[in-house]
Amino acid sequence: DAGVTQSPTHLIKTRGQQVTLRCSPKSGHDTVSWYQQALGQGPQFIFQYYEEEERQRGNFPDRFSGHQFPNYSSELNVNALLLGDSALYLCASSTLRTSGRNTGELFFGEGSRLTVL
Amino acid sequence: GQNIDQPTEMTATEGAIVQINCTYQTSGFNGLFWYQQHAGEAPTFLSYNVLDGLEEKGRFSSFLSRSKGYSYLLLKELQMKDSASYLCAVVFVGGGATNKLIFGTGTLLAVQP
Numbered sequence: 001d002a003g004v005t006q007s008p009t010h011l012i013k014t015r016g017q018q019v020t021l022r023c024s025p026k027s028g029h030d031t032v033s034w035y036q037q038a039l040g041q042g043p044q045f046i047f048q049y050y051e052e053e054e055r056q057r058g059n060f061p062d063r064f065s066g067h068q069f070p071n072y073s074s075e076l077n078v079n080a081l082l083l084g085d086s087a088l089y090l091c092a093s094s095t096l097r098t099s100g101r102n103t104g105e106l107f108f109g110e111g112s113r114l115t116v117l
Numbered sequence: 118g119q120n121i122d123q124p125t126e127m128t129a130t131e132g133a134i135v136q137i138n139c140t141y142q143t144s145g146f147n148g149l150f151w152y153q154q155h156a157g158e159a160p161t162f163l164s165y166n167v168l169d170g171l172e173e174k175g176r177f178s179s180f181l182s183r184s185k186g187y188s189y190l191l192l193k194e195l196q197m198k199d200s201a202s203y204l205c206a207v208v209f210v211g212g213g214a215t216n217k218l219i220f221g222t223g224t225l226l227a228v229q230p
Binding site for chain 1: 150158159160161162165204206216217218219220221222223225
């Protein structure tokens with residue numbers, strides 16, 4: 001049973017460029033959340049996708065956008081990269097409870113480490 | 118707001134007991150997780166509390182007081198491998214079909230011989 005997989009694991013970009021990060025959730029999970037983790041900090045919530053729609057969003061600018069596909073996989077896109085976007089980007093998957101509220105445990109991928117020069 | 122506060126760093130001795138505290142704003146609260154994160158790795162699940170009281174799982178225990186907006190993670194019989202960052206994360210009720218999980222900054226625990 002594959003866990004959460006992310007690609008690429010590492011990448012280097014320059015300021016102003018665009019990047020796309022990819023995530024496949026754990027088997028049986030339908031909800032994907034994205035987090036940004038700067039060095040020495042806790043993960044910061046970017047947004048969450050369920051049923052191919054953005055359901056929740058953190059305090060991130062519109063340069064950060066995403067998508068969820070019918071197979072539940074997801075992409076995170078960041079446009080006009082800034083030096084401050086350098087971080088570990090974590091994808092986490094979970095499943096919506098029958099109650100209709102997602103309070104399930106998050107399973108994290110190993111992350112994509114982005115360096116912006 | 119959805120502020121979550123926990124100490125930045127702690128140091129403890131191998132074999133000892135350490136308690137890591139976490140406070141949060143209670144509005145919209147719908148559960149609390151503790152995660153462990155070793156350097157360069159993804160966070161891994163330790164515990165989940167949604168009702169008041171203590172949840173024990175081996176050497177690790179987690180406590181929750183919803184009225185006080187307070188939780189702690191208790192680590193017993195510390196081992197060197199317990200050196201890691203411990204993340205407190207709170208589930209806040211969302212406006213749509215789902216809730217969101219918000220993390221604190223993490224507590225970096227150093228276990229010394």
